[in-house]
Amino acid sequence: MSPVEPWVVLAFSSAIFFIGLYGVMVRRNIIVILMSIELMLNAVNLTFILFSRQLNDLSGQMSVFFIITVAAAESAVGLGLVIAMFRTLRSVDTDEIQLLKG
Amino acid sequence: MIALNPYFFYFFAGLAIACALFVVLKKNPVASAFSLVVVFFSFAAIYAMLEAHLIAALQILVYAGAIMVLFIFVIMLLNQDGPSLDLNRSPLYARILGGAACLGIFASFLFAFKNATLITATGLFTPERIEAAGGNTQVISELMFSEYILPFELTSVLLLAAIVASVAVAKRKRMESEP
């Protein structure tokens, strides 16, 4: 087969991104929403790596390095919030978070 | 030009897309979590194919090894490991609308990617020179502690803040004065 064109990789990356976006919009379980966000971040990482390879510039890989780190921190804090929310609401359903309504 | 082996790439890409769909479509959160782990592994493989060896290793170590473990811990802690039917589905119209919107934008992105012209490579880090300098890890480490030292330090501060924040948010508050 012919070598993989760059746009194929980009298309794959955006597919993962939009799958993650769909998950954020549709799922009601807060933990699954957080997982979908991780999917989106990974798609972006792939784009960075691809272009770093394309342009022979390592700053793409450096960005990925930091994105991974920040994503880790964000997951930690986010899951802490989920635990706090669970204590009050006794559920992880996002539809029950109504305090800011109106 | 990238020298990507098409067979390996399509295999891992297909696996990743399938497991990503499992993540968003499965009812059981544990199933979603494990699917996500497989997605991370596929991504690591693709990174390695794209000559980003350190990142591939870090992907497995941090994402699959630490973050997903944390996710599983929390799922178990909150007793969410059974399939939760009422937590699964949004109303039908939301799903249709959301799916349509995502597909639509994806289509436009596809169109844009296909018709874009790639810019010429301008950087200095050609694969030969990276090989000559001691490999991907070596070069990245050297870069990290010279050019990117400031973001590095700031990231460590960020991690410290995240530690403190998650402890403060998640800890069980002692019943003090009033209920």
Next chain:
Amino acid sequence: MLAWIPLFPLLCFLVNCAWYAFGQAPRGKEKAGALIPGLIASFSIFASFLVSLVLFLKLQGLEPEQRIINQSLYNWFSVANLHVEMAFRLDALSAIFSVFITGVATLIHIYSIGYMSHDATPGKYFAYLNLFCFSMLMLILGASLPILFLGWEGVGLCSYLLIGYWYADTLKASAGKKAFVVNRIGDLGFLLGMFLIFYSFGSLDFEAVRSIVVGTAHGEGTIHGVGQGTITVICTLLFIGCMGKSAQIPLYVWLPDAMAGPTPVSALIHAATMVTSGIYLVSRLNFLYSLSPTAMSIVAITGAVTAFFAATIAIAQTDIKKVLAYSTVSQLGYMFLACGVGAYTAGVFHVITHAFFKALLFLGAGSVIHGMHDEQDILKMGGLKSKMPKTWLTFTVGLLAICGLPPFSGFFSKDEILWQAFSSPSGSVILWLLGAVTAVMTAFYMTRLYSLTFLGTPRFSENRPHTGAKVIPHQSHSFPHDGHGHGQSHESGGVHESPSLMIIPLQVLAVLSFAGGLIGIPHFSWLDHWLETVIPTHHAVSSGTAPAMEWVLMGVSIFGAAVGMIFALKLYSNLDLVSHLKTRFAPIHKLLENKWYVDEIFNFLFIRPIYQLSLALWKGFDVAVIDRLALSLGWMSERTGQTVRVIQTGSLHVYAIMTLLGLIMTVGYLMYGMA
């Protein structure tokens, strides 16, 4: 030097204000003393008097054509062609006015120290008096119409402040308001006249306008392009201002109500000074009035009718100050009658003598009120001759002066007016007749007042309950009462003579009322001579009048005055006859006592429609339209908030979808919007 005349009262006004604000008001009622502010005020006016006297004597030493002192302080404003300077002008007319005004004012200030000794806020009172004197002097000494108008408005303001001095009583406050509003109506006429003068002559300075008018030959159709009709309009408009300020028909209604103020205020403002500013204006602009026979006849007729009308009302009044108020209106009518027939000098003469004897009468009335512990109803007085002898003596002098018996001052001035009304080319027999009948009525009602107050037997109990509150007479209407508060330390019961601080000014004024006529003896008149530079005199006599008529008319007026006095004395020594006559002529008496119902007529014609209109505008427009408009803005923002609130569902998913929508729009615009 000239500027010091108004400057002294202004400075002492500021000093008294500071004294009142910082010294007296914090200390409260118990420690309020009238001596210090009173002395400050009196000294300032006395200083003005001395300066006026010095400048007057200086003017006397000059040649007649040069008897002018000008002083310009600074340029007040200049707009296009109009240049107004803060300038003062002392010529023959303003010199004589300023001398007698500051002199009488000094006496009244000294009197006030005694009269207001028990008042709660004398500092404020003397501050107002000083401000008034400053404004009056500005009026007199102004070199141009704007400066005169400055003083005109200032005296109106001070009149309001002083009439409503005891403002805690709503009746008194309303009296002050009435004075101000009615004055304002007159001021509209004044302003319009001023505008027209500027439009016609291009300047507002007295000397400039005079030289324009006088320099052009008479007898031609227009002067400087200004037609006869315009001059008539100017003179009438200015006279409307005089109607307001000098209480002529129909704008006299404020003067009787103004008796709500303290008696020295009535003496100063409403007898001697403010009300004479109208005559000053007309005399100052005599060159304009002489050009318009129509305007002059308006002035003369209004004056004569007012004199007659006010005298009829005075016959039936029972408040001592009201009688004097209507008497003032009547005498002012005389003065305008004089100006209207061209005898401006006679008008000025009567101003001066009237200042003396009317101030004397008012201050005497104040002394009576003070001695009777705030009683003002003459039906409750009587027999005060023995109890208040000094007041009685001075009041008698004033009475004889106003009735016009020789050799008192009032005789000379009133007689000159009547003679001029009869004989001047602009006069007529009818005007003289009105004036003569009014003179008889004046003698009658003044003697009636005198008799009921001082003669006969006392109609009050000796030990009157000393309340300090106002005693309402049984025939009162809206009765502004002069209630100067007596402190509880006063000895109760007995009617007593007033302290010498109050008696000495009375005595000085009595001397002046007696001897003041000497300046205007007919055919030897020093005053005529003196005022020639400002008021060119012409002793023209209309054809058909023999010069000997003058002596005949003099005899007629003396005879009439004597008849009036004797009739009143005889009638009021027999009080049963009086009440019998009152019941017999009850309808006429009622009409006169109720002032010909003028106030009620004005209320019906003018005040109630305006009130209804304002009520309708308030409810129909202000509340309905404007308030709704303003409130609707708030209502709109509230509704907008309620509507937009829907977006905040609190649901995570909705927010995510919103973000996606935003992303779509942005990407779409970036990708395709620029194409």
